Structure formats: structure tokens, C-alpha cells
Amino acid sequence: MPIHTKFFTIKALLVSGTTALVLSAVFWLGTSPKQNLVATDSLSTSPDYFITQVKITAYNTNGELVETLNAKQTLHYVAQSKTLLESPNIERFSETGYWNAKADKGIIDDGSSDILLTENAQAIKKYRLSENIQLVADNVHYLEQDQSLISYGNAMLISTQGETSAGKITTYIHSEDVLMTGSVRGKYETIR
Incomplete structure (x- = not known):
């Protein structure tokens, strides 16, 4: 060749x-493909998981019921490190009685046991040895560390003695102490 x-x-x-x-x-x-099937900004604001009909029950080391949490739905957002609750209802039991708190919405930050209840929040504390009280507010914040409920935003404490409003009302799970601050006003009726 x-x-x-x-x-x-x-x-x-x-x-x-x-x-x-x-x-x-x-x-x-x-x-x-030149585009994602779903827009990236839409994914960043979407929950990474959700759970419906949530029912959580917690017991102490003696096997006694300590807390229940029920919610219509939970939505977890990894970008904001929080879980949003729809229609949460929480019961917390103690030696002095128990609390039942509910709202239209709730928020739990990742790594925390604190629960912020918002929109039509209310909590009822049923004492074993004294009269029950009811808290109504825009927000009720349960703080695990000091076992307290802090109500703020149109906060009102309702009891058989009357109604007391304040900027902030704090009550404790294991005691009958109530702390009210900021424009405390009461409306009470006398017994005849």
C-alpha cells in the first residue's frame, strides 16, 4: 500500500x-434538560416531610403518663429548622394537676421541647386542690426547662373570681404560682 x-x-x-x-x-x-421539574425556590419553602393525625404519648421512668400531643398535621421545614403543627392539643400531667393547651397553629424548633401555640391559643390548668384557671392569648409558649406556660398578646387569665388581663402571664406546671406583668387589669364581681 x-x-x-x-x-x-x-x-x-x-x-x-x-x-x-x-x-x-x-x-x-x-x-x-435545561430546567428542573420543580422550581428551586419552590423546593426551599416546601416541607421535607409531613405527618397527619399525629398522636404522641410520653411516660416517665415509673411508667406514669406525663404528656400527650395530638395534631391534625405536622410539617417539618429543614431550611428553617422547625416543625409547624396544625390544630395542636397538648396535655401535661403533674402532681398538682394537669394542663391542657390548644391552638390553631403551633411551632416546635428543631432540638427543642418548647412549643409555641399561636392563633386562638388557650390553656386550662386543672388543679387537684384549688380552682381551675384558663389562659387565653394570641400566643401561649410552653417552656420545658422551667416547666412554664407564658401567655402574651391579649393575655387573659379567667377563674371563678373573675378575669385578669396583662401584657404577659406566666404560670408554672408544678405549682399554683402565676406571674402577671405589663398593664395588669382585673374585672371581679362580688358575691352578695
Whole structure:
């Protein structure tokens, strides 16, 4: 085979190989999707999981009921590190009685046992040795560390003696102490 024929064969192979490579690259790039199926900003504001008809029960080391949490639905958002609750209802039991708190919405921050109840929040404390009280507020915040309920935003304490409103009302799970601050006002009726 003459040398010039070998040269043209090698050249033809290189040209056809390069052409095939370019056509493959164009085809590959032309078929890859240019957009995500769901917009990225939509994914960042979507929950990473949700649970419906939530029922949680907690017991102490003696096997006694300590707390129940029920919710219509929970939505966890990893970007905000929080779980949103729909229609939460919480019961907390203690030696002095128990609390039942509920609201339209609730928030639990990741890594925390504190629960913020919002929108039509109310809590009822049923004492074993004294009269029950009811807290009504825009927000009721249960703090695990000091076992308290803090009510703020149109906070009102309702008892058989009357109604007391304040900027903030704090009561404790294991005692009958109530602390009221900020524009405390009461409305009481005398017994005749």
C-alpha cells in the first residue's frame, strides 16, 4: 500500500472520528434538560416531610403518663429548622394537676421541647386542690426547662373570681404560682 494512501486513510479516520465525537456531544447536550421539574425556590419553602393525625404519648421512668400531643398535621421545614403543627392539643400531667393547651397553629424548633401555640391559643390548668384557671392569648409558649406556660398578646387569665388581663402571664406546671406583668387589669364581681 502506498504511503499517500495510508495517510489519506488515517486522515479520513481522524475526520470521521472527530465528526462522530462532535455529533455525539451536540446530541448529548441537546437532550439534557435545561430546567428542573420543580422550581428551586419552590423546593426551599416546601416541607421535607409531613405527618397527619399525629398522636404522641410520653411516660416517665415509673411508667406514669406525663404528656400527650395530638395534631391534625405536622410539617417539618429543614431550611428553617422547625416543625409547624396544625390544630395542636397538648396535655401535661403533674402532681398538682394537669394542663391542657390548644391552638390553631403551633411551632416546635428543631432540638427543642418548647412549643409555641399561636392563633386562638388557650390553656386550662386543672388543679387537684384549688380552682381551675384558663389562659387565653394570641400566643401561649410552653417552656420545658422551667416547666412554664407564658401567655402574651391579649393575655387573659379567667377563674371563678373573675378575669385578669396583662401584657404577659406566666404560670408554672408544678405549682399554683402565676406571674402577671405589663398593664395588669382585673374585672371581679362580688358575691352578695
